[in-house]
Amino acid sequence: MVNNTDDEHAMTLQDIKNALEYYDITADRKSLYDDINVLRDMGLDILGEQRGRNYYYHVGKKKFELAELKLLVDAIQSSKFITAKKSHELIKKLESFASRYEAAQLQRQVVVAGRIKTMNESIYYNVDAIHSAIATNHKIRFQYFQWNIKKQMELRHDGQFYEVSPWALTWDDENYYLVGYDAQAEKIKHYRVDKMRKLTIMDDKREGKEYFKQFNLAAYAKKNFGMFGGEEENVRMQFSNDLVGVVIDRFGKDIIISPIDDEHFTVNVNVAISSQFFGWVFALGMGVKILSPSSVVERMKQEVDALHELYGR
Secondary structure (H helix, E strand, C coil): CCCCCECCECECHHHHHHHHHHCCCCCCHHHHHHHHHHHHHCCCCEEEEEECCEEEEEECCCCCCHHHHHHHHHHHHHCCCCCHHHHHHHHHHHHCCCCHHHHHHHHHHCCCCCCCCCCCCCHHHHHHHHHHHHHHCEEEEEEEEEECCCCCEEEHHHHCCEEEEEEEEEEECCEEEEEEEECCCCEEEEEEHHHEEEEEEEEEECCCHHHHCCCCHHHHHHHCHHHCCCCEEEEEEEEEHHHHHHHHHHHCCCCCCEECCCCEEEEEEEEECCHHHHHHHHHCHHHEEEEECHHHHHHHHHHHHHHHHHHCC
8 A cells, every 4th residue: 555555546445455466365345444443553644535435545644755755866866976776776765665656756856867976886885884893993994996097996005905993984075985094194084985995894993082082074074175185274265255155165154254345255264285175266266365374375376377387378
């Protein structure tokens, strides 16, 4: 009944009997009345109404509303870190929470054709293992790869295993990242989960607890543009007023916005200085200017000169 009825589609007792006969189950009207009452007692929201000479039943409130299922389907389909194969499997599972009529609507929601998806099927097991390692306070080890120009996986560090103390998982720029402590480098680092291979949980306990006592994952993600690392600097920047929404989206509402005239304002933000950061600045055009520190201003000029040299003035 869950998969065959909804607010727009109902079944008579005869329809229910016919459906049961398909599975070689026989039932009379009295037993069906009793079964429906038992299901109601168990919490299933079975509603009935008289229409003419027949009485119609349908399941009302379900675990998920159709709008909620559509939202989940869209999130799965648009997530780059979920492979195309796994996206299809997850959506099919979500369909089981809807009627077959609503399931057809969910399929119509899958219209994101040609979206780039990760090709690493092991990401789901990597995420599960990382969560387990965090819960049990253990380190993990894994190989890390990058793509070469032949579109082949190429192991970094000659295939040597990384040993990391995992402390958090974050989703940034459509990718899953592990944030952990590298004892050898004595610093916090992050790694793309879909670029990990042969991940295992170690017997060794995690290290770096003192580094994470005051660690703010949201602030870490804000200052690392596209999760590209770099030396952290407190940067003072000037923006035109029409970019205030862009600034709040990037750095949050807690930043202090200081108007300097009717058309401009300044902010001070902590940023990991990287080419990705300067790329973000370039993309905003003439509406943004880096004011300090001088080292970042000079680095910005070098980036501009390099672009001019590359593409011509």
